[in-house]
Amino acid sequence: MKYLNKESFFISQFDSKLIGDDGAIINHEIIVGDAFFENVHFKRNWLSLNEIAYKSVAVNISDIYAMNAMPKFAILIIAIPKDFSKENLIELASGFKQAEKDFKFEIIGGDTIANNKLDISLTVIGKLIGKPLKRNGLKNKDFIAYTGIVGNSARDLDRLLKGWHISKKSIFVKPKLQFKFIKRSANLFSAGLDISDGLCSELSHLSKMSKIGINILKKFNRKIGCSGEEYQLLFGINPRNLKEVLAIGRATGTKINIIGRAIRGSRFKNKCKPNHF
Amino acid sequence: MKYLNKESFFISQFDSKLIGDDGAIINHEIIVGDAFFENVHFKRNWLSLNEIAYKSVAVNISDIYAMNAMPKFAILIIAIPKDFSKENLIELASGFKQAEKDFKFEIIGGDTIANNKLDISLTVIGKLIGKPLKRNGLKNKDFIAYTGIVGNSARDLDRLLKGWHISKKSIFVKPKLQFKFIKRSANLFSAGLDISDGLCSELSHLSKMSKIGINILKKFNRKIGCSGEEYQLLFGINPRNLKEVLAIGRATGTKINIIGRAIRGSRFKNKCKPNHF
Numbered sequence: 001m002k003y004l005n006k007e008s009f010f011i012s013q014f015d016s017k018l019i020g021d022d023g024a025i026i027n028h029e030i031i032v033g034d035a036f037f038e039n040v041h042f043k044r045n046w047l048s049l050n051e052i053a054y055k056s057v058a059v060n061i062s063d064i065y066a067m068n069a070m071p072k073f074a075i076l077i078i079a080i081p082k083d084f085s086k087e088n089l090i091e092l093a094s095g096f097k098q099a100e101k102d103f104k105f106e107i108i109g110g111d112t113i114a115n116n117k118l119d120i121s122l123t124v125i126g127k128l129i130g131k132p133l134k135r136n137g138l139k140n141k142d143f144i145a146y147t148g149i150v151g152n153s154a155r156d157l158d159r160l161l162k163g164w165h166i167s168k169k170s171i172f173v174k175p176k177l178q179f180k181f182i183k184r185s186a187n188l189f190s191a192g193l194d195i196s197d198g199l200c201s202e203l204s205h206l207s208k209m210s211k212i213g214i215n216i217l218k219k220f221n222r223k224i225g226c227s228g229e230e231y232q233l234l235f236g237i238n239p240r241n242l243k244e245v246l247a248i249g250r251a252t253g254t255k256i257n258i259i260g261r262a263i264r265g266s267r268f269k270n271k272c273k274p275n276h277f
Numbered sequence: 278m279k280y281l282n283k284e285s286f287f288i289s290q291f292d293s294k295l296i297g298d299d300g301a302i303i304n305h306e307i308i309v310g311d312a313f314f315e316n317v318h319f320k321r322n323w324l325s326l327n328e329i330a331y332k333s334v335a336v337n338i339s340d341i342y343a344m345n346a347m348p349k350f351a352i353l354i355i356a357i358p359k360d361f362s363k364e365n366l367i368e369l370a371s372g373f374k375q376a377e378k379d380f381k382f383e384i385i386g387g388d389t390i391a392n393n394k395l396d397i398s399l400t401v402i403g404k405l406i407g408k409p410l411k412r413n414g415l416k417n418k419d420f421i422a423y424t425g426i427v428g429n430s431a432r433d434l435d436r437l438l439k440g441w442h443i444s445k446k447s448i449f450v451k452p453k454l455q456f457k458f459i460k461r462s463a464n465l466f467s468a469g470l471d472i473s474d475g476l477c478s479e480l481s482h483l484s485k486m487s488k489i490g491i492n493i494l495k496k497f498n499r500k501i502g503c504s505g506e507e508y509q510l511l512f513g514i515n516p517r518n519l520k521e522v523l524a525i526g527r528a529t530g531t532k533i534n535i536i537g538r539a540i541r542g543s544r545f546k547n548k549c550k551p552n553h554f
Contacts, residue, residue: 007389009363010355013370014384026350033352033387034399038354072301077398078287079317086286093290107291108301110310111398112284113317120400121354121388123310125303158535201386212280250470262470 021134022063022193023126030126038117046160049088050224051117051173053095056120058175059196061103062231063258065179066194068133068186069126071105079115090169092118095274129183133192138210138236142190144260147178147232147249150199154227176233180256182233185245200225202234203260206271210236213265220259236262298411299340299470300403307403309340315394315541323437326365326395328450330372333397335452336473338380339508342456345463346403348382353399356392369395403423406460410469415483417488419467419535424455424509424526427476431504440490452508452535459510463544477502478528479511480537481547485515491541503549513539 008149023032036056038044047055057074064071076096079088098136100106138144159165166172186192191210195202199220207214242258249256254262300309313333317513324332324384333349353373357366377383382401396543415421433449436442445448463469468487472479484491514522526533 006361006366007357008392010357010366010370010389013367014374024350024352026385028413031350031352031402033354033384033398034355035388035390035398037356037390037392037396040392072309073301075301075308075400075401077310077312079312079314079396080284080287086285089283089448090288090290093287097291108303109308110400111312112285112287113312113314114315119314119356119396121310122352123352123387123400123543125402175435 030069050095057099064126076110079119086205135209139192142236151224188241195230207268214268307346310400327372334376341403353387356396412486414468428501465518472507484545491545
């Protein structure tokens, strides 16, 4: 569950365990739910209907992977604009069907309604592969690292907001999830979460939930720290596992960026502005 | 999954098993998902925020009960208008918390976003109590019956649309779910589903899914047949179980209306207009 500004107050009304990991853990299942709403997460002229459907799934699968799980089933609640044509519906459905194939899960139910805009709510049920990756496991002296390249999503969002075009290969269009790397290395991590609200935001969650400070070893700029919707993995590693994790990174062709280390001290503070348009 | 007009075309793009029961069955779990969107399912001046939250849960729990299951967990994806005050959020949360208590389940995660209107998407995971109640089990000569009183929801919706007030006790405000009766009698039913789109609409689903005709024994008018959001249970009973089911009805104070009987022949046709404002 995300906690953005005023929404955190609503969530705070419930049992505090809601404000926790990327997904809820029930027995050996991981359950995640994310909204992907028009004019909140995307504008209709930014992405094709196929891309919108696909991305709405990918942002949920990212949470599943980040918990060290594999997706199995999904419930799709979708509000569709009244003026959509049959061709629109076919294109929209094709994005979901491609995602089902790529991520190896099945949409098993849900609800379809007519609405004034395209609003997708997806709940995904996954199965744990090994131990669940949580946000509260970071220990003193653990290294902190993230996968891949971070920073391009905000850049491309900025371009879209200026009315420019972006590449179809942009991770803003199609997030690059790191399943191979996570699957092989998650049991070596002390903590993990996906970078959905931005690197600095996730570092603050990690620090708060693990009740430990973070010493930044490698400075990064605001463009990297404040870029949301990156969907790379942020994780903690006990120093004795570092060599093995780096080897898995090399073996899977995954860039590993070591950026910090856990230290006793005050919590990491996120100074980015909220990521909304 | 509901199938209203054009939305049925979208759903038809997926595996046909989506167009089935009130919920999906995975092992001994039932999973249901329903949207409860502003200006689609309700207008903000019709219900208090507490009532909106509560009803968004009740319509899902109705599906869980109608499958012969008990709710356990829920994922709440909620889009909240930007201008909501802290008091609004407290009232909204209180409706969910009351529902958690009344229906004995727990909201374990989800997503909260800022939006232009109040749109609730809830996915509920339940546990089967006995055999699942499905739509395809109606057999030749089975009696067809529904619980309680049907027809008042459309009447009250009509009043609201005219700008009139309705009673806080209206089932349009707070659906009356028949858990006690269903729990004790579901194993005696051949089929079952909740009346969410209207009695005639559900009769047509039952007839289609069970591949059997329906002979109406007791005529009912359009006000009863076409009233959606009733959330009473429509079910089939083998004649040898009828006496026992009627006895459970009396014991639990549940009105049982026997309205028809399954016969070999053409499918029951729903002639109501879609239930939307």
